[in-house]
Amino acid sequence: MNGNLKKTFLAAGIAVGMTAVTAQAGQLTDRINSGESIRLGFAVQPPSAYPGDDNQPLGFANAITVGVLKKMGYSNIEPIVTDWGGMIPALAANRLDIVTGGMYILGSRCKNVEFSEPIARQYDGFFVLKGNPKHINDYADIKDSNSIMVAAAGYNNIEAAKKVGVPEQNIMVVPGPTEMLAAVRSGRADAGALPFVEVEHIVAENADILDATDPTLMPDWTINYTGIAFRPDDRDFLKKFNVALADYLGTPEMLDAVKDYSYTAQNLPGDKTTAWACENR
Missing domain, CATH: 3.40.190.10 (Periplasmic binding protein-like II)
Known part of the structure; x- marks a missing residue:
């Protein structure tokens, strides 16, 4: 060459x-x-x-x-x-x-x-009214107590609730945490479902009316x-x-x-x- x-x-x-x-x-x-x-x-x-x-x-x-x-x-x-x-x-x-x-x-x-x-x-968790009147600690409790769960659009909590058989009519879907808080405070929903770090944040700012559930009472499959x-x-x-x-x-x-x-x-x-x-x- x-x-x-x-x-x-x-x-x-x-x-x-x-x-x-x-x-x-x-x-x-x-x-x-x-x-x-x-x-x-x-x-x-x-x-x-x-x-x-x-x-x-x-x-x-x-x-x-x-x-x-x-x-x-x-x-x-x-x-x-x-x-x-x-x-x-x-x-x-x-x-x-x-x-x-x-x-x-x-x-x-x-x-x-x-x-x-x-x-x-991260763990999932709920924010509920003071004293947790519906005794909600996991997704199965939503179903068993016929409670209304509110969640933000696109969040995994919706899929998780459906996985344990929560009826679609018992799942309120709103744009975000602000609307979730309003739903629980007004009594239109019994529990707001979020990652627990977000639950803690919301409850800290509304401690007069809200409690956080114990995330360790959630089943292992909800750890994400x-x-x-x-x-x-x-x-x-x-x-x-x-x-x-x-x-x-x-x-x-x-x-x-x-x-x-x-x-x-x-x-x-x-x-x-x-x-x-x-x-x-």
């Missing part, structure tokens, strides 16, 4: 290699490489995720995500507040790059998004694992995110970052993986 022909083949090989590398990069990697921000989406779901001044991303899910991104060298983050039910559609439509919000890793959601490895283990959601096209970025997450999760730095959001070492996910949660939840 003469020198010129050899150079031609070499240049072609380099071009093919560069094309292959480019093809493997997802939209988020391309955005970052072009100098654009990482659009971080979340709903108002304290203490998991909520906006502060100038939409500053607060809550334990946001604190962990921002901490991991910082470890990866990324600080150009654009927080975008949306409603809970619109987070996954906005991610799919490329209006968001990462979704936090304290979202459980569920088999139904794993069909539409790619989750990070778990960032938290929270992850951070990405588009399937961004698996390249997610892989790097998971590596940084493994180094960050459970460190003194991370636990200090979430200490004001009802997250303790007991909420660390342990040995459960996203693959396990997608299969079993």
Whole structure:
């Protein structure tokens, strides 16, 4: 092979290699490489995720995500507040790059998004009127007492209640925690179902009229694992995110970052993986 022909083949090989590398990069990697921000989406779901001044991303899910991104060298983050039910559609439509919000890793959601490895283990719980007049401690109690449970649209609590046979007419679905609180306070619903960290937050602000149920009285199958959601096209970025997450999760730095959001070492996910949660939840 003469020198010129050899150079031609070499240049072609380099071009093919560069094309292959480019093809493997997802939209988020391309955005970052072009100098654009990482659009971080979340709903108002304290203490998991909520906006502060100038939409500053607060809550334990946001604190962990921002901490991991910082470890990866990324600080150009654009927080975008949306409603809970619109987070996954906005991610799919490329209006968001990462979704936090304290979202459980569920088999139904794993069909539409790619989750990070778990960032938290969470229990379900209820907020009820003072004294728990209907003696509600788990989903079966909703069914057995013919009570009305209120839940937020898109939350796993609806599926959980139906799993134990709670009739659809006994499940009130509203936009979010504010409407849930109003339903229980007015007596239109007997119990509000949420992740327990959110129950604690609501009860703390309404201690004169509400009680929190004991989450340890819930069956084990109601223990869920929270992850951070990405588009399937961004698996390249997610892989790097998971590596940084493994180094960050459970460190003194991370636990200090979430200490004001009802997250303790007991909420660390342990040995459960996203693959396990997608299969079993």
